[in-house]
Amino acid sequence: MSRVAVLGGGGFGRALAAQVARTAGVVTLWSRxxxxxxxxxxxxxxxxxxxxxxxxxxxxxxxxxxxxxxxEVGNHLDGTHLLVHVSRGLLxxxxxxxxxxxxxxxxxxRVGVLAGPLVARALAEGEPGGGVVGSLFPEVSDxxxxxxxxxxxxxxxxxxxxxxxxxxAMVGLFALGIGYAQGRGFGPATTAMLATxxxxxxxxxxxxxxxxxxxxSGLAGFGDLMAAVAGDGRPESMFGRALAEGLPLAExxxxxxxxxEGAGIAGQVAAFAERHAMEAPISAGMAAxxxxxxxGAAVLAQLMSRPVRGE
Amino acid sequence: xxxxxxKPLRLPRFRTYVPAPTDPKIFWFNSERDGIVSDVVRRxxxxxxxxxxIELCLxxxxxxxxxxxxxxxxxxxxxxxxxWRGIVRRLSRMSSEGKQETLRECATKMAxxxxxxxxxxxxxxxxxxxxxxxxxxxxPASMIRSLLDSGARLDxxxxxxxxxxxxxxxxxxxxxxxxxxxxxxLDSIAIAWVLLRENLSPVVYGAGKNxxxxxxxxxxxxxxxxxxxxxxxxxxxxxxxxKSYSSVMIERGYHSLFFPGGTRSRSGAIEKRLKLGxxxxxxxxxxxxxxxxxxxxxxxxxxxxxxxxxxxxxxLVDDYLKEQGRHRYIIEDDEFxxxxxxxxxxxxxxxxxSACVIRFGEPMDPFGNQVDEDGRSLAPGGRTVDPMTYVTRxxxxxxxxxxxxxYTRELGDAIAHSYGVETVAMPTQLLAHVIFRRMVRATPGLxxxxxxxxxxxxxxxxxxxxxxxxxTRDALLGLEQRGRIHVDALLRRExxxxxxxxxxxxWDGYHLRPVAKIVSGSVxxxxxxxxxxxxxxxxxxxxxxxxxxxxxxxxxxxxxxMELRS
Numbered sequence: 001m002s003r004v005a006v007l008g009g010g011g012f013g014r015a016l017a018a019q020v021a022r023t024a025g026v027v028t029l030w031s032r033x034x035x036x037x038x039x040x041x042x043x044x045x046x047x048x049x050x051x052x053x054x055x056x057x058x059x060x061x062x063x064x065x066x067x068x069x070x071x072e073v074g075n076h077l078d079g080t081h082l083l084v085h086v087s088r089g090l091l092x093x094x095x096x097x098x099x100x101x102x103x104x105x106x107x108x109x110r111v112g113v114l115a116g117p118l119v120a121r122a123l124a125e126g127e128p129g130g131g132v133v134g135s136l137f138p139e140v141s142d143x144x145x146x147x148x149x150x151x152x153x154x155x156x157x158x159x160x161x162x163x164x165x166x167x168x169a170m171v172g173l174f175a176l177g178i179g180y181a182q183g184r185g186f187g188p189a190t191t192a193m194l195a196t197x198x199x200x201x202x203x204x205x206x207x208x209x210x211x212x213x214x215x216x217s218g219l220a221g222f223g224d225l226m227a228a229v230a231g232d233g234r235p236e237s238m239f240g241r242a243l244a245e246g247l248p249l250a251e252x253x254x255x256x257x258x259x260x261e262g263a264g265i266a267g268q269v270a271a272f273a274e275r276h277a278m279e280a281p282i283s284a285g286m287a288a289x290x291x292x293x294x295x296g297a298a299v300l301a302q303l304m305s306r307p308v309r310g311e
Numbered sequence: 312x313x314x315x316x317x318k319p320l321r322l323p324r325f326r327t328y329v330p331a332p333t334d335p336k337i338f339w340f341n342s343e344r345d346g347i348v349s350d351v352v353r354r355x356x357x358x359x360x361x362x363x364x365i366e367l368c369l370x371x372x373x374x375x376x377x378x379x380x381x382x383x384x385x386x387x388x389x390x391x392x393x394x395w396r397g398i399v400r401r402l403s404r405m406s407s408e409g410k411q412e413t414l415r416e417c418a419t420k421m422a423x424x425x426x427x428x429x430x431x432x433x434x435x436x437x438x439x440x441x442x443x444x445x446x447x448x449x450x451p452a453s454m455i456r457s458l459l460d461s462g463a464r465l466d467x468x469x470x471x472x473x474x475x476x477x478x479x480x481x482x483x484x485x486x487x488x489x490x491x492x493x494x495x496x497l498d499s500i501a502i503a504w505v506l507l508r509e510n511l512s513p514v515v516y517g518a519g520k521n522x523x524x525x526x527x528x529x530x531x532x533x534x535x536x537x538x539x540x541x542x543x544x545x546x547x548x549x550x551x552x553x554k555s556y557s558s559v560m561i562e563r564g565y566h567s568l569f570f571p572g573g574t575r576s577r578s579g580a581i582e583k584r585l586k587l588g589x590x591x592x593x594x595x596x597x598x599x600x601x602x603x604x605x606x607x608x609x610x611x612x613x614x615x616x617x618x619x620x621x622x623x624x625x626x627l628v629d630d631y632l633k634e635q636g637r638h639r640y641i642i643e644d645d646e647f648x649x650x651x652x653x654x655x656x657x658x659x660x661x662x663x664x665s666a667c668v669i670r671f672g673e674p675m676d677p678f679g680n681q682v683d684e685d686g687r688s689l690a691p692g693g694r695t696v697d698p699m700t701y702v703t704r705x706x707x708x709x710x711x712x713x714x715x716x717x718y719t720r721e722l723g724d725a726i727a728h729s730y731g732v733e734t735v736a737m738p739t740q741l742l743a744h745v746i747f748r749r750m751v752r753a754t755p756g757l758x759x760x761x762x763x764x765x766x767x768x769x770x771x772x773x774x775x776x777x778x779x780x781x782x783t784r785d786a787l788l789g790l791e792q793r794g795r796i797h798v799d800a801l802l803r804r805e806x807x808x809x810x811x812x813x814x815x816x817x818w819d820g821y822h823l824r825p826v827a828k829i830v831s832g833s834v835x836x837x838x839x840x841x842x843x844x845x846x847x848x849x850x851x852x853x854x855x856x857x858x859x860x861x862x863x864x865x866x867x868x869x870x871x872x873m874e875l876r877s
Contacts (some may be wrong), residue, residue, distance in 0.1 A: 078697065079702075107694075107696045109679070110701075110717075137714055144317075159717075
């Protein structure tokens, strides 16, 4: 019996399972379609009952699939399970987080989120790196550290769950925006400006949701965004570049090769900010761009013409 | 008043009362008191184990107690002062055993000071007297009549809603912890009466020592099992004793009550940020029981207490505005306001119509799961789930304070959510909401404090206001249908015109200044502070209640932003 299970047979799920296999030993990898893992330590399954035998369960599926999967697997789990998701998504215009969804749809309470500069390729290759676990429960952070931490992976912990989730989601959005700007030929100054003002915006949104400011300068915020800017090959950046080349949304998404959470976040954050009477110009501009309501040039002009205040 | 004793009185006992098997658990309290205190002290000694820990704890207690007693002048204070100074003098020379013994002594004294008493005779007397007293406070004009016919009259004034049969069943299966909203000092009395009337077991709760300073209330509180919480004592040791006391009581199966809001809601809004000290002791009690194999469930029951009129509304909203605005809020008519408070106090004794609805929410286990009639915890899909799994790690039930603190925070969120959906909208709250929204509409771009200075200069034609009231009531009923809130019967039943008349009449008899009044066919917003106070209860629903024109929606957005930023 393995103590750890990973739900989701996509690139990130498989990479996570490989990391667990390297660090903690045997791992159960659940996916909807039967598949061979090619590794003795990774036990592939399609049965939720096998997942329920583990104590720590990672949920590595895009946010649009989380609700349905959580309901299904929730029927097999109970209070003993530690449930950790890796999604970069938020739900609805009130920015419901995935961990809130997990608490509402499963009997699990010891939930958490794993975030930071973790991408499938680096994980699979065992490159030195790190991440952060947001959970109110210290035992969840400890369990994740035991499962994937090691000589090449440092896992930090924080109780600012909502901060980690908002930061992680908005980094996805800004990675897309920066990819777009770079695709349009803008240089490092534009990238730095977008990254810095973007994180200021993310911090404002996070604070309105009850997050802590320092989370946004940590691994889930700036740390993650630096990895994206440095070109860790994440789908959001590729999606942004494809859009800059003038590809329609569907084709850009196809080129990114994975579900791009950041594309949906822009509109959600813009609506949230409007309701809370707060400023989120980059998200609003991105939402206008992605919905086809404004061109890249118009968004840029609008952003650059805003009144400048103290930083 | 100072000559009267503040130490709780007990009646002399001529023969020992032997509880009947059908008596609620609280009837056993006196025979268990010494055991409870020694459990509390044992827990304190477990908490402070190392020499350094104990020294730190005693130093902190001595420092805080010396400061407190230095400010007092009575004889008792000088004795206590000498006691604590003696501890400070001896502490550095004490052996480990000496320190432990001193800690035991201090904790025991504190625990006995906290522990209450339960006298079945007082309980039986109160059962008869409370209806009359409560009716007298809520509707003093009919005091004499109500004393003669108290039960029936009080039934009209205080009503109870929610899964009461289920609560009765759960009280037999485990320990029930009631967690109501808090906006008036009448809350604990109103709850006590409803429990009595609905044949639910009495509960123990921590009453502020200020309630004990009145000898008559003190007598009742003390002899009905309430324990004393002295907020003037700042020592960490005292707080630990309080928490352990409440945890031990829950562990031993005493149904309890605490107000998670901590103090009365100043703004009139439903509490969102809860102080969870005592909820934490409920979670801890569950863990401790299960870790030693005692499978006694703990159920938390959120409840909302909804008043058409709040006794202390003026004082509370004043406090709220001072806190919100700090230096920006200028108290007008300072001297007058003092007189006003006195008159307002006596105005309680004038004729009025009042109502209070206590609505119990769905009971939940310490992990926020709903429970069924048989007390089983239900997972979101309706499947039963064993609550013990939440305190189990690697197959063992364990006590883990960090984990339990996290459960407590989540439980707080679940209780706060329940407050939202179990709120009963009262007519005065809806009328205040509609008038306040009009005030916001009439003062675009102003901040709250600038708006509140518009005393009596915003007039709304009566027919416009009743139309608004009717539309907003319809929106409220729509929210009720979607399970978002509950609506008071009068509000559902009466015409908008009649609601307006009744609310104005009710306010008029209660508050010193008119909250709103009709002059030449228009309603004047006379007391914006009180309108804000009463309307705050519905401010979280502002956007959904504004189904009128664009101006209403813009005003509702402003109100909603106040809620979102609170």
